[in-house]
Amino acid sequence: MTDMPLAQQQDVLANSRLPMEPASGRGRSHGTSSNEAFDRWFRYPAGFASDYVSLLLAQLDIARESLVVDPFAGSGVTGTSARNMNYSFFGIEAHPAIAELAALKLQAPPGDVSELVHAADHLVRVAERDSGSAARYLGNEAELTRRCFAPEVLTRLVSLRNLISDGKAGNWKGYAKWALLGTLRDVAAVRVGWPYQNPTKTRKARFSDPLVRFRQRIDWMATDLRSVDSTQHDGSALRVVHGDSTDSDSWAPLGHGVAHGCVSSPPYLNNFDYADATRLEMYFWGEIGSWAEMCRTVRSKMLTATTQQSSVGAATSASKSLEEYGDVAKRIDELREELKKERAERKRGKEYDRVLPDYFAAIGKVLKNLSTALTPGAPVVWLVGDSAPYGVYVDTPGIIAELAACVGLKLEDDRPLRRRGQRWAKNTTRHQVELSERLLLLRR
Structure with a gap:
């Protein structure tokens, strides 16, 4: 289906039970909403708006008081939406400051407001x-x-x-x-x-x-x-931990086979530096005193999605670890070779070929941990976009679905939501590959 033009894909999937994103597109252009309750505390440029998360949760047929998880918790959008719908929640976030913010939103206030x-x-x-x-x-x-x-x-x-x-x-x-x-x-x-x-x-x-x-x-x-019912402020039922979702230790507080669903949006493979995005706030508060410290304490702990995080050693190690995924590993390696060739022709191009294996190896580890945490039959919704560095098309959602299948998560739907990259449509030096943001529905 991903070979079809985006408009045709949307027609084919129009009758799917999963909802399209809200027509208003609130909060969609640069991450979380600037208007929705709790989202507006700090507009982190990642994730999706809580109004859409609520629509998704309502369609997943998860019983009330069930446990929803998010391995890329960000500023807690899925968590606050889950709370509003009387679910328990467990999230993992690699950025220390943003993990602190997400936890703050979900904890009980220390007194009368x-x-x-x-x-x-x-x-x-x-x-x-x-x-x-x-x-x-x-x-x-x-x-x-x-x-x-x-x-x-x-x-x-x-x-x-x-x-x-x-x-x-x-x-x-x-x-x-x-x-x-x-x-x-x-x-x-x-x-x-x-x-x-x-x-x-x-x-x-x-x-x-x-x-x-x-x-x-x-x-x-x-x-x-x-606006939150005091009974919803339960520290044992609503948690965000600062950690690395590729590491099984970060999932340890949750346990195995206990989560009933997942709604998440992993970092996109688009050279967006989530650590650098918060540099002003972290410098001002004094949590970071230099760029080197930012790289060491924040960026190095986050999933590799930018060329700034890449290295030859990490890419080689990641390619080796991907071998367990069989054919999908070969597909990733072929894309890597295409990107390496494109970079060589540019002589000073960015090292997307190094990012690719590291990114998908990390995603594979997250999916493996997630699969272990879920109950049989639990639904998983991930919102993620494709990319085309140097015009080489990388079907990120499709590859993620293949990795998921290797760890026991079956693909049930792959739904296009919106076009991406329209901001640069008039840039004649940029590739002309049509990109989209897609919604993957997987099931344990």
Whole structure:
């Protein structure tokens, strides 16, 4: 079916029981929604919108109070949707900061939500009063941070950060931290859109006063927390762990044969650097002090999907480990040779041929761990796009389905959702291969 034009595929699958994505496309262009409850806390440029996750969960015939898993939990979109529908949830996320955010959304608040609002009001009053003292220390900030904000804005941001770091938000520190981190791009005076920051290009900040915007975000959090029934805040039933879903140890808290379904969106094979995407927030908070530290503590732990993560040694090792998958391993190796040839012709091309085996070897390990965690008959929905580096078409969803079959997951549906790459349609130097985002329905 993937040989058909995308429009024809959509016609063929129009009557499938799985829903197409919402016509509004909310939150689809750059990851999670900026409007939906909990999604709006921080718009991470990955995953899908919670309104679509809810549609998917409703179609999977999973009994209420069953356990849903997500090996690429991101900012917790599947988790919050599962909670709203009275499911238990277990997620694994490799990015330490984003795993922290996802866990924060699912945990029980430390008290009455009105306390969060009162704590924020106190932080704003003190930050407004003490911003002058914070200005003396701006020289200690990372260069990226200094370049992104007007000095008067940065002093207020730093003042808030220092107060929160010093514990002035009390038990609500995590919420205040993420309200502040979500404010950064709203008040930046340079282009800081997803996925890359470009501090050399100025822009008018969307919001002029970071304290006002911070308080607005706190109000969103309070509203969203109040919308959740207190009985849904069960720490034993709603969990996100920071870990590597290729490693069976990360699945150990879950156990074998206990999960009743999975809804997830793995990293796409499209050279998007999820670690670099959060550089501004991690530099500002002081969790990362250099690019080398970012690569060592964040990027190195994440599934290889970019040429920045690739190496000759890792690619060779991955190709060796893929041999257990038989014919699909041969298909991956043939694609690798095509990519290697294309790179050689360009002389300075990116090493997509190194990424390919490492990416699929990692996906194979995730699928193997997932299969072990699922109950017999459990459905698995993965949303993933194909790609065409240097015009070499890589049917990523199709290859994933073949890998899944090798570990006991049967393909039931392969549904195209939308065209991809239209943003660069007028770029004459780019390939003209038609790409799509697809939905895979697998079953244990």
